[in-house]
Amino acid sequence: MQYKYITNYKNNDILRKSFNELTEKTYSFNFVEWFQNGFWDENYIPYSLADGEKIIANVSVNKMDFMLDGAEKRYIQIGTVMTDKAYGGQGLSRYLMEKVIEEYVNKVDGIYLFANDQVLNFYPKFGFIKKKEYQYSKLVDVKNDKQILHINMTDSINRIKFLETAKNCANNERFSMHNFGLIAFITTGPMINNIYYCPVEDAYVVADIKEGELLIHQIISLHRVNLDSIINSFGNTIGKVYLGFTPYDSEGYEINEYYEEDCTLFCLGKDFENIDKRKLMFPTLSHA
Template identity: 30%
Template sequence: MAKRLMEEVLRDWADRCDGMFLFANETVLDFYPQFGFRREIQYQYTLPVPTARGGARKLSVDSLQDLALLRACYKRGNPFSALQVVENFGLLMFYCGSFLKDCVYYIPQQNAVAVARQEGPVLQCMDIFGGSDLEEILSQTAAPGTERATLGFAPAGSSACCAEPISDDSDALFVLAGKENPFSHRQLHFPDLFHT
């Protein structure tokens, strides 16, 4: 059944798109290559965080005013990301309305929203919407004592970042061969909040 479904999807969509990708867990790593999908390496980006200054305000997605603020910032996209996902606010809300509900912050000085959580001395910044200064956003979102931040996206051009390959069989990226594949020649990271 799964094989027929994949064949049908490829038949319907292969000529109607520039590229096709999917995420696979360890149970199907050998399945998707049968259909021309190639596993690609993603990279985790880390950078030092300047002294944490605070100043970010936690948003409540249950508040209509805060939700409108999140939506307005989302429409500006992530100016720091090498890959952009657009017009998918519903998927963002899947994350921000459930298990990341307490991880949405507004940074007024940057007019930006960061979706981030603190893990000891590490700020896990899953995404940013709006703003103009990445380091300032991280500094204002981070708790005191934060040493570094991991990014849930590939930065468009921060030389302060360190990139390490991710080896995760539970969330492996596959891209259809013969189509556009930005991962084949660049060290990228598909934005964390837009995995399905």
């Protein structure tokens, strides 16, 4: 390999800047504010190839702690897979995938990723198997007016309170993820305008509302909440609810196979062999 293999270089200003430039060029976002805010922790590790001090290819590892039906799980999620177009066709992503899998396959309960539709034939080459996810939804007839409060996350006090809760969040799903850095990245970035507070349950809710439909991505609180109470707090304009997680109690919910463009789940490891039968959904906020 003519290029330098490097990893875990978040504190190297030059390499981090180059990494962010390639991320911006590839995915139209970057990790600049995330790093500056102190959210880039030891759970996010880029595995890269560099030409001098220029990052030309990358496969990132996200260390993910999960609880699945009461059992602790340690997974690795692969993300930010990219190669500079000027260096394409040299097998650089393959090289990095092999390095990551070799390092972690015997250290964790499983490895997973969400693939773009253009590369669905790439990941099976490494033993990954396409898996199904299932989404829970139901029609609702809410009688009360709206009680939920929208949170302005640009206000520093609101932001601190929310992030402190997220850091110590209780489980409110059958399949729950604990990765504060990732939650902070999403809720202070792409979903900064999707944060609500439910006074009745003393809980934050990350949600989308559109034309009478409510998508609850995650409930963030210090205790177990009543999910129906959370739903009702959004008021009588809501007619249908979709969950971005797997609820403890599925009674009354429709369970349908889930599909999202450019978001196909691939898994590697014995822990995932029968995951389809459990009718699970990886929390939408766990997508790196």
